[in-house]
Amino acid sequence: MSLSGKTVALIGFGDIGKSAARRLIAADMKVIAYDPFAPNSPELPTVQRAVWPQRIEEARTSLSLLARSRLVAATCSMPAYSRKAKDGVRVVNVGRGPVIDEPALEAALQSGKVYSAALDVFEVEPLPMDSYLRTHPRCIFGSHNASNTVDAVTRTSEIAIDKLICFLGVA
Template sequence: MTLDQCQDRLAAEGLDVVVPQIQQQMSESELCNIIADFDGVIAGDDPFTAKVLEIGRKGRLRVLAKWGIGVDAIDLEAAKQLGIYTSNTPNVFGDEVADIALGYIILLARQLHRMDAAIRRGEWLKIQGTSLRGKTAGVVGIGSIGKAIVRRLHTLGMEVLGHDVHPIDPAFCQETHLKSVALDLLLQQSDCIVLACNLTPQNYHLLNDRAFAQMKNGVWVVNVARGALIDETALVTALKDGKVGAAALDVFETEPLPLTSPLLRFEQVILGSHNSSNTREAVLRVNQLAIDHLVRDLNRAASSHES
């Protein structure tokens, strides 16, 4: 969160702000050590487990405002039982994440990153790329981000299959020529598979050995959602045997990605830093929305306590 650009608003609301020094997210033990001191938290992807929330509730914690969309790191049931107000900021990053997904797909198709690196080494690398028009892309998760990805892929002339656990709006399917299909069919027919869904207990390791076995040989995999949607051990095996021809991963099961990860060995894998939503405009927009939710729920909590 760009704190300097929010200071006036935070001061006007009478909030004292503490910002822990972190690289990607705090650990459960780190949260347990400090959580009881705060009335409210604007959270990233930090693990707000039942243990963390219970310790927080025994102290001052009353409000948890999620910065962003995904709430998979928050034990929502525990928060509800403890009377902790929770919120998130849905429908805020569709275009930003879709732009990154599109960028990854174009990089996989034309290998621009490899040519750039070669030229910087004094080489003149010529790579025969892959045309995208007419290829089939499968998008898993047709929420705000998935819809924005579908629109971009349709514009490229790709055939697009979509899968979601909820019914997909028929009007959107008609607008984009999206075909709503079962997951197995999407896996079997797609040349490129893009993950844009929430992480839930039901779809943990959605792409596992069984899923990879169903895919076309040489399929591309793009993940701009959550790292744990992919069984990384299974992905490494699929990369080694050529089942997966290339991958672009903005997220991982462990972040930052450890230097011991075997994914680092594959030239055909593009690695990101969980950064697909990070544009100046989007950050400022979500900052304000998260603060709105924090202030609203702190006031609700205060009113509830007084009554």
């Protein structure tokens, strides 16, 4: 599937979500972010913010945005709940394992509601050897360490050192 021109629903708009949004926008995708706690991000002005529906009247707007999404990416640290995605949706979870109800994902893959899944975190880690997800031809898995590059480790170390210096009052 070509990403250009497709809509992605990001569930979670913290550091991981914003990083994913930058890459998705670079792939010419429309990004809708659901996160009640994250502030708007001025450096990502094209990201459309949406409120996860709490009541039926809210669902008319929020779920219509979700229903238009061709890809749903869970980048949050809290569970996300949705049964209103478009048929044939692709699911990506780079957030936390429990964000995805794996038995529900398995059923959705079997029914075709979910076309494919890309996961680098699981409810139970490591993913059990007898998991149906391991046998599904359109499931791929990552190692949840994409940010573990030399540059990322250097940047994280510098941030930690700066915070430690501020905390200790040494400058």
